[in-house]
Amino acid sequence: MRRLEKFEQLEKKYSEDKIKNLKVTNKKLQTDLKDDLAKILSSDEIANFESFFSNFEKLYPDFKTSLNKITSNLTANELKLCAFLRLNLSSKEISMLLNITPESVHKARYRLRKKLALTSKEDLSIFIINI
Numbered sequence: 001m002r003r004l005e006k007f008e009q010l011e012k013k014y015s016e017d018k019i020k021n022l023k024v025t026n027k028k029l030q031t032d033l034k035d036d037l038a039k040i041l042s043s044d045e046i047a048n049f050e051s052f053f054s055n056f057e058k059l060y061p062d063f064k065t066s067l068n069k070i071t072s073n074l075t076a077n078e079l080k081l082c083a084f085l086r087l088n089l090s091s092k093e094i095s096m097l098l099n100i101t102p103e104s105v106h107k108a109r110y111r112l113r114k115k116l117a118l119t120s121k122e123d124l125s126i127f128i129i130n131i
Contacts, residue, residue, distance in 0.1 A: 026059065033059060033087070056083050066131045071115050078115070081108050085128040 033055050057064070067074060067082055074082070077098075084094045091105040098105070113124050 053080075053083065056087075060086060063131060070131075071117075074112075074115065077108070078112055081105075081112060082128055085109075085125050086131070088125065088129065 033052065063083070063086060064079065067079070080098070081094065084097065089097070091102050091109070095102045095105045109124055113122075116124075116127065118124060118127060
């Protein structure tokens with residue numbers, strides 16, 4: 001019986017350490033995403049989103065797959081919009097990142113709602129966050 005207790009304690013310790021390491025990794029990825037967004041916003045050059053989306057996919061590995069299960073005909077720009085909505089960015093922030101007008105973001109959100117077959121009562125941002 002004593003060995004079983006020790007084994008259970010070791011197993012619990014291992015699980016706690018694993019969870020702690022995952023939380024640290026997750027926090028670092030979130031910080032990297034914020035840094036990438038800050039660089040994109042502060043640069044005068046054409047925005048380089050590769051680093052941002054690489055970190056986004058590490059933080060939310062099943063996001064794109066889940067979206068493709070709902071609808072498989074999303075364009076690259078719509079996937080970008082979904083990623084920004086997943087980060088809970090406002091239309092104004094998204095427009096600054098994509099260098100388009102806020103009205104263009106509203107139109108893109110409307111088209112995305114149609115593709116996702118959302119009713120007028122369903123909130124697009126909440127839907128995307130829950131994916």
